[in-house]
Amino acid sequence: MFKKILIANRGEIACRVIKTCKQMGIATVAVYSDADRNALHVEMADEAVHIGESPAAKSYLLIDRIVKACKQTKAEAVHPGYGFLSENKEFQKALAKEKVVFIGPDAHAIEAMGDKIASKKLADKAGVSTVPGYMGIVKDVAEAKKIAKQVGYPVMLKASAGGGGKGMRIARNESEVQEGFERSQSEAKSSFGDDRMFIEKYIEQPRHIEIQVIADRHGNTLYLNERECSIQRRHQKVIEEAPSPFLDAKTRKAMGEQAAQLAKAVQYVSAGTVEFIVDTKRNFYFLEMNTRLQVEHPVTELVTGLDLVELMIRIAAGEKLPLKQKDVKINGWAIESRVYAEDPYRNFLPSIGRLVRYLPPAENKNVRVDTGVQEGGEISVFYDPMIAKLCTWGKDRKEATAHMRAALDAYYIRGVLHNIPFLASVLGKKKFEDGKLSTNFIAEEYPDGFSDKDLPAKDPTTLVAVAAIVHDAYVRRAAGISGQIPGHGRNVPENWVVASYGANGRENEYPVCVSPHKTMLGGGIVGSTVNVGKKTVHVKSAWIFGAPLFVADVNGKSVTIQIDNRVVGYRLFHAGSQMDVGVYTVRAAELARLMPHKEPPDLSKYLLSPMPGLLVSLAVTEGQEVKAGETLAVVEAMKMENILKAERDGTVKKIYEQSGASLAVDQMILEFR
Numbered sequence: 280m281f282k283k284i285l286i287a288n289r290g291e292i293a294c295r296v297i298k299t300c301k302q303m304g305i306a307t308v309a310v311y312s313d314a315d316r317n318a319l320h321v322e323m324a325d326e327a328v329h330i331g332e333s334p335a336a337k338s339y340l341l342i343d344r345i346v347k348a349c350k351q352t353k354a355e356a357v358h359p360g361y362g363f364l365s366e367n368k369e370f371q372k373a374l375a376k377e378k379v380v381f382i383g384p385d386a387h388a389i390e391a392m393g394d395k396i397a398s399k400k401l402a403d404k405a406g407v408s409t410v411p412g413y414m415g416i417v418k419d420v421a422e423a424k425k426i427a428k429q430v431g432y433p434v435m436l437k438a439s440a441g442g443g444g445k446g447m448r449i450a451r452n453e454s455e456v457q458e459g460f461e462r463s464q465s466e467a468k469s470s471f472g473d474d475r476m477f478i479e480k481y482i483e484q485p486r487h488i489e490i491q492v493i494a495d496r497h498g499n500t501l502y503l504n505e506r507e508c509s510i511q512r513r514h515q516k517v518i519e520e521a522p523s524p525f526l527d528a529k530t531r532k533a534m535g536e537q538a539a540q541l542a543k544a545v546q547y548v549s550a551g552t553v554e555f556i557v558d559t560k561r562n563f564y565f566l567e568m569n570t571r572l573q574v575e576h577p578v579t580e581l582v583t584g585l586d587l588v589e590l591m592i593r594i595a596a597g598e599k600l601p602l603k604q605k606d607v608k609i610n611g612w613a614i615e616s617r618v619y620a621e622d623p624y625r626n627f628l629p630s631i632g633r634l635v636r637y638l639p640p641a642e643n644k645n646v647r648v649d650t651g652v653q654e655g656g657e658i659s660v661f662y663d664p665m666i667a668k669l670c671t672w673g674k675d676r677k678e679a680t681a682h683m684r685a686a687l688d689a690y691y692i693r694g695v696l697h698n699i700p701f702l703a704s705v706l707g708k709k710k711f712e713d714g715k716l717s718t719n720f721i722a723e724e725y726p727d728g729f730s731d732k733d734l735p736a737k738d739p740t741t742l743v744a745v746a747a748i749v750h751d752a753y754v755r756r757a758a759g760i761s762g763q764i765p766g767h768g769r770n771v772p773e774n775w776v777v778a779s780y781g782a783n784g785r786e787n788e789y790p791v792c793v794s795p796h797k798t799m800l801g802g803g804i805v806g807s808t809v810n811v812g813k814k815t816v817h818v819k820s821a822w823i824f825g826a827p828l829f830v831a832d833v834n835g836k837s838v839t840i841q842i843d844n845r846v847v848g849y850r851l852f853h854a855g856s857q858m859d860v861g862v863y864t865v866r867a868a869e870l871a872r873l874m875p876h877k878e879p880p881d882l883s884k885y886l887l888s889p890m891p892g893l894l895v896s897l898a899v900t901e902g903q904e905v906k907a908g909e910t911l912a913v914v915e916a917m918k919m920e921n922i923l924k925a926e927r928d929g930t931v932k933k934i935y936e937q938s939g940a941s942l943a944v945d946q947m948i949l950e951f952r
């Protein structure tokens with residue numbers, strides 16, 4: 280077995296690999312860029328080597344530097360994680376030259392599968408069912424239109440070198456080919472330095488179901504069954520699960536066998552994933568093979584009980600797989616939610632910044648958190664804004680979902696915006712509950728983007744009661760302070776008024792009566808009975824002053840509510856919703872009612888940059904008339920080109936920024952008359 284492994288990656292996956300190495304008694308070497316100087320993976324590893332500047336192209340993608348770091352630290356093997364150099368055959372070859380073992384497949388397999396056109400041809404030859412379409416290179420828009428017609432609309436325009444959902448567009452007619460082809464091609468060029476495009480049939484209402492395979496150097500190739508990854512946004516996975524609620528035993532076996540067949544055809548070694556698209560009739564078609572550890576591998580680990588990283592390391596060291604196909608079992612159900620630093624309310628724009636507070640839920644047999652950050656750490660512009668992968672396990676899908684909801688409630692992140700409200704909303708949708716998934720799920724369930732109305736309408740009683748209890752406890756404590764001037768001490772009233780606030784100021788008022796409760800020193804509410812209007816709520820909790828989580832038994836149900844103190848009042852979070860409240864005495868509530876509400880300024884006349892990014896092009900000039908739906912500008916952020924369109928008819932009055940400008944979020948690009 281290896282004595283020392285270098286991890287050529289960062290973030291959660293570097294940390295995850297280090298964990299397994301530690302369990303196996305293998306020393307670890309981290310590599311890091313300027314931005315990651317204080318990152319968690321650097322702290323966790325036994326040694327760390329600085330390999331360059333913050334942009335990945337100047338550090339994590341530099342083959343020479345990483346090979347040098349291996350020699351310098353005498354690492355015998357390299358785990359590449361996913362992304363970066365994990366599917367780079369040159370990296371594989373450079374390591375081989377220095378006799379450093381690459382923990383992954385051989386260069387020939389990476390090469391064969393690295394190209395979508397070539398791999399599709401190969402799969403076809405190996406007897407794997409592929410998506411109908413045109414397997415050649417499509418040169419330009421004119422040719423694309425011709426071929427799209429032959430294939431039959433709708434079609435998928437795809438970059439052969441694509442990955443991570445980039446360089447891909449659906450086209451339902453000729454004009455969508457016109458727009459989508461060039462965008463995808465230029466995206467592919469800037470992301471992969473390769474703009475070869477091909478076209479295939481777009482499968483309607485598809486599910487994305489993939490098969491995990493693993494193979495050793497002794498001729499054993501196994502399939503570890505499927506993961507369903509249909510909950511996607513812009514072709515990028517958001518929530519994954521294993522097993523799939525859609526597959527029957529027969530389809531599972533057929534897909535597994537075809538995946539293993541393909542792996543054998545390329546003499547595949549190590550862990551890999553064969554992705555399929557499955558139509559409503561359970562016909563399945565090969566999409567691509569990812570020759571690496573997949574982001575969502577934990578769900579497979581949770582239901583098979585295997586450690587895929589350990590198996591990869593053992594295989595790389597020449598060991599035999601310790602199990603046979605018949606030993607592969609599916610135990611219970613696992614779900615993964617990708618927690619991102621992004622603003623779900625604003626089209627999921629990356630939210631950069633420092634994690635001022637960071638408290639992931641506690642891990643146990645039902646909850647697993649793969650995280651690469653810690654409190655005080657930073658989510659930077661340089662890398663993927665993923666904070667963590669939150670996985671839950673249960674004996675069935677219902678139980679796994681319930682654990683996920685509870686874990687999301689307890690996930691406390693401040694300093695950057697995050698997608699937990701969105702994840703909670705998805706988990707709460709009826710279609711998700713019923714397992715009626717498709718890759719259109721998000722587009723169909725959130726046609727106008729995500730907003731508060733996508734959160735299940737909740738009875739505010741519990742939140743109101745908790746706000747009142749917390750406030751009552753604060754005031755009770757203040758009243759107990761000794762030495763208060765006679766006649767000026769704090770009184771604790773029995774009746775409170777909890778007022779909730781929204782964008783337009785005060786929304787609702789709830790008369791609340793908190794029964795006297797015992798609080799222990801420093802908090803520790805034992806139990807209280809609260810009347811909210813005509814409803815009665817019994818709350819038991821060990822909450823202490825200042826704690827961000829109010830974990831309680833409310834009328835016999837276990838509930839976790841996040842609670843932040845504000846200048847006046849509290850902000851509570853639960854099940855993806857947020858509620859701002861003030862807690863007043865009856866008299867103060869009367870006076871608060873008289874406070875004027877300040878209207879926010881009207882910005883509808885301006886085109887604001889929805890994200891920090893680069894203004895790639897401006898499609899309009901001053902004085903130009905535009906119609907609703909016309910393109911105004913293209914902004915690139917995180918290597919994705921975003922088209923900003925006119926929301927209604929108008930005339931451009933003034934242009935503030937020219938193409939090439941760096942834009943901050945909310946920066947004015949132009950103004951309408």
Ligand code: ADP
Pocket residue numbers: 410435441442443444445447479480481482483485487511514515554556566567718
């Ligand atoms: P990437 O390399 O970016 O992962 P994939 O080929 O795996 O590219 O496709 C990503 C996603 O795009 C799939 O999970 C699926 O949702 C969607 N997709 C790709 N091809 C098709 C198709 N022909 N029909 C329908 N959806 C597709």
Ligand code: ADP
Pocket residue numbers: 750753757844845846847848849860861862863
């Ligand atoms: P005091 O002035 O008596 O010291 P503070 O202003 O420090 O009280 O308030 C104690 C806590 O109560 C703080 O967390 C504060 O945010 C909160 N608080 C104060 N006034 C209100 C209010 N009207 N409604 C809700 N919370 C309040």
Ligand code: MG
Pocket residue numbers: 443554566567
């Ligand atoms: Mg894919």
